[in-house]
Amino acid sequence: MKPVSIRLQLSLMMSLLTLIIIAVLSTAAYIEFKESLLRNIDTTLRAMAQGIRAELDEEDTGERRETELRAITGSDTPDRHGRYRVWVEGRDEDLFFSDPPDEPLMQQLLRLPPEEQPEVGSLSLFNVASGTRLGAFRVIWMRYRIGLEVMNILVARSSAHVYHEVGEFLRLLLVLGGSATLLAVLLVRTIVSWGLRPVATAGRRLEQITHRSLGDEAKVMGEVPAELRPFKSALERMLLRLNKTLQQQEQLTADVAHELRTPLAIMKSTLQALRMQPRKAAEYEEGVDDALLDVGRMEQLVGQLLTLARLDAADELPDPAEVRLDVLLKSLAEAFGDPAARQGATVTWTDGPARSVQGNETELRQLFSNLIDNALRHGPRTGRVRVTLDDGPGPQVTVCVHDEGGAIPPEKLPYVFDRLYRVDSSRSQTAGGTGLGLAIARRIVLRHHGTIAITSDPQAGTSVTVQLPRYERA
Amino acid sequence: MRVLIVEDEARLARNIAKALRETTLYAVDIATDGEDGLHQGLSNSYDLIVLDLMLPKIDGLEILRGLRGEGRRVPVLILTARDTTQDIIRGLDAGSDDYLTKPFDMGEFLARCKALVRRTYDRPSPVVHVGELSIDTAGRIVTLRGQRIELRAMEYRLLEYLALRAGQVVSRTEILEHLYDFNAETFSNVVEVHISALRRKLEAGSPYALIRTVRGQGYVIGEGPA
Numbered sequence: 001m002k003p004v005s006i007r008l009q010l011s012l013m014m015s016l017l018t019l020i021i022i023a024v025l026s027t028a029a030y031i032e033f034k035e036s037l038l039r040n041i042d043t044t045l046r047a048m049a050q051g052i053r054a055e056l057d058e059e060d061t062g063e064r065r066e067t068e069l070r071a072i073t074g075s076d077t078p079d080r081h082g083r084y085r086v087w088v089e090g091r092d093e094d095l096f097f098s099d100p101p102d103e104p105l106m107q108q109l110l111r112l113p114p115e116e117q118p119e120v121g122s123l124s125l126f127n128v129a130s131g132t133r134l135g136a137f138r139v140i141w142m143r144y145r146i147g148l149e150v151m152n153i154l155v156a157r158s159s160a161h162v163y164h165e166v167g168e169f170l171r172l173l174l175v176l177g178g179s180a181t182l183l184a185v186l187l188v189r190t191i192v193s194w195g196l197r198p199v200a201t202a203g204r205r206l207e208q209i210t211h212r213s214l215g216d217e218a219k220v221m222g223e224v225p226a227e228l229r230p231f232k233s234a235l236e237r238m239l240l241r242l243n244k245t246l247q248q249q250e251q252l253t254a255d256v257a258h259e260l261r262t263p264l265a266i267m268k269s270t271l272q273a274l275r276m277q278p279r280k281a282a283e284y285e286e287g288v289d290d291a292l293l294d295v296g297r298m299e300q301l302v303g304q305l306l307t308l309a310r311l312d313a314a315d316e317l318p319d320p321a322e323v324r325l326d327v328l329l330k331s332l333a334e335a336f337g338d339p340a341a342r343q344g345a346t347v348t349w350t351d352g353p354a355r356s357v358q359g360n361e362t363e364l365r366q367l368f369s370n371l372i373d374n375a376l377r378h379g380p381r382t383g384r385v386r387v388t389l390d391d392g393p394g395p396q397v398t399v400c401v402h403d404e405g406g407a408i409p410p411e412k413l414p415y416v417f418d419r420l421y422r423v424d425s426s427r428s429q430t431a432g433g434t435g436l437g438l439a440i441a442r443r444i445v446l447r448h449h450g451t452i453a454i455t456s457d458p459q460a461g462t463s464v465t466v467q468l469p470r471y472e473r474a
Numbered sequence: 475m476r477v478l479i480v481e482d483e484a485r486l487a488r489n490i491a492k493a494l495r496e497t498t499l500y501a502v503d504i505a506t507d508g509e510d511g512l513h514q515g516l517s518n519s520y521d522l523i524v525l526d527l528m529l530p531k532i533d534g535l536e537i538l539r540g541l542r543g544e545g546r547r548v549p550v551l552i553l554t555a556r557d558t559t560q561d562i563i564r565g566l567d568a569g570s571d572d573y574l575t576k577p578f579d580m581g582e583f584l585a586r587c588k589a590l591v592r593r594t595y596d597r598p599s600p601v602v603h604v605g606e607l608s609i610d611t612a613g614r615i616v617t618l619r620g621q622r623i624e625l626r627a628m629e630y631r632l633l634e635y636l637a638l639r640a641g642q643v644v645s646r647t648e649i650l651e652h653l654y655d656f657n658a659e660t661f662s663n664v665v666e667v668h669i670s671a672l673r674r675k676l677e678a679g680s681p682y683a684l685i686r687t688v689r690g691q692g693y694v695i696g697e698g699p700a
Binding site: 258261262264265266267269270272273276277290293432 | 483485486490492493496497555556559576577578579580650668
């Protein structure tokens with residue numbers, strides 16, 4: 001899934017928050033508004049009921065009482081909704097007063113089962129919901145005793161207008177809340193865009209980086225706010241590493257070009273010298289052989305470069321398995337022994353106990369043949385190359401390839417595993433080899449989580465020591 | 475003319491030597507390491523040194539500084555795989571006369587060698603005129619009064635050397651030093667033999683001697699001290 005932009009995320013978050021706040025506030029306002037309207041009605045009704053009771057307490061003529069009661073209820077007002085309804089009756093449904101007459105609401109209430117009717121001497125509030133046939137009403141029902149008689153005073157008023165007003169209020173709240181939310185979203189978008197400016201600036205600066213300006217890390221992003229500093233320093237470290245790799249790569253390319261150019265130069269000179277005048281067949285043959293020698297050298301170089309590139313491309317070992325190092329080294333010592341013997345050199349291998357490492361057999365074979373080949377080429381022509389396999393230190397096995405060759409100057413030892421490095425600065429190819437053998441060896445050792453080291457001494461000769469983790473049976 | 479090649483790639487040195495011997499008829503010595511190169515460069519009088527830069531034992535630029543430090547005026551052509559502008563500037567600034575990068579074209583290399591030798595003898599023109607004789611050093615063609623003269627290799631070498639130094643007395647030792655490489659077998663009167671052969675071919679039917687012998691000193695071609 002595509003990641004959502006920070007701006008959108010923040011906007012959504014802010015609008016949700018705004019929405020929740022507005023909803024809570026609106027609900028509170030809505031409830032409060034409605035309740036206060038109903039409370040107003042109730043207060044009036046209660047006062048009216050008290051007034052009616054006081055009026056009934058006075059000894060008055062029936063006609064005069066009715067006039068008084070009418071004055072209290074204000075039933076002359078023409079407003080149908082605002083009109084108060086009154087029902088006063090004594091015991092045995094002895095109706096004293098009703099306005100309007102035969103109010104169905106009152107009759108319905110009075111027909112309620114006794115347990116739902118208010119207790120004598122108390123005052124109850126009834127809310128008739130708006131869904132009923134009669135409409136929404138607030139009713140105060142007062143029951144009290146005068147002597148033996150139970151008086152019922154019911155005062156009611158329609159509450160429909162309350163619901164109407166509350167509905168209007170709700171619509172207003174929705175409009176206001178919606179607008180506020182929308183405004184919040186827009187505001188947040190603007191603020192976030194403003195806040196993210198440094199990111200955009202950094203992005204533009206990054207775009208201007210080319211491989212030429214990589215090393216100039218001060219220019220990479222310039223000053224950034226505190227929040228971006230970890231990001232900036234990580235980026236700069238990465239660019240620095242990238243730059244180093246790039247420089248190494250450039251150096252390697254230059255070295256490879258040089259390595260290829262030398263055999264190319266020889267081959268070209270051979271062929272051009274051959275073409276300068278007519279020659280005997282034997283001379284041409286010699287020239288072709290010469291050229292083939294150079295082709296072979298270039299082929300070897302290109303092959304080893306490809307090997308290195310393949311090793312570089314994948315960090316994972318292909319098909320790791322248990323490899324019997326003693327068997328591998330013995331077969332290599334035998335394979336190298338015969339050609340070496342022809343020039344008077346020897347390769348010795350001392351049989352020892354079985355030792356295994358976890359690794360890729362093809363790569364390990366390449367590793368040790370590079371080392372033996374190197375030892376044969378750099379040791380004396382009739383020298384002895386000794387291959388040994390030992391335990392330790394710790395959970396490791398140690399392979400040592402030793403030759404009686406001349407000392408490598410101590411200051412050059414750290415570089416012998418570098419690509420295309422040659423101890424002799426002339427890069428002379430008289431000793432053969434491409435200058436990649438030890439680099440390949442090191443790469444293979446590192447892939448096997450091992451170490452490789454070299455020591456050199458005019459008396460003791462040169463030793464390359466490889467340590468690999470011993471094979472652990474799972 | 476005699477050239478020293480200082481080059482550790484033995485086969486490349488051999489190819490260059492072959493081309494120089496066959497085409498320009500120069501005598502060629504080869505040194506395969508820096509130490510040998512500097513030693514030979516200092517002890518023999520060469521007309522040109524072809525110098526590789528990355529050499530065992532002593533670096534090419536060190537050899538160049540060693541030669542110039544000893545006041546040797548021999549022209550030096552650097553022939554190397556180092557091809558950056560900085561390398562070329564460093565090479566020329568160290569006292570070399572020319573710089574050629576590997577891989578190179580053999581024809582171009584030979585032409586540069588000939589040009590360097592011409593400059594050493596202060597002869598900008600590839601055609602040298604001595605009286606009625608003209609020698610085209612680029613094409614190795616000798617004509618006398620418009621008539622082409624066929625010369626053997628050694629005879630041409632001798633004539634070219636004398637002609638480039640026309641008017642000067644050239645000693646027998648100088649001739650031996652400049653025309654024979656280190657391994658050449660020379661016999662006591664080899665110079666006299668070739669001089670008389672040249673005279674036979676060049677002075678036939680002419681009333682005066684083109685090559686004169688200055689007793690006790692050597693030979694002179696063209697106008698010069700009697």
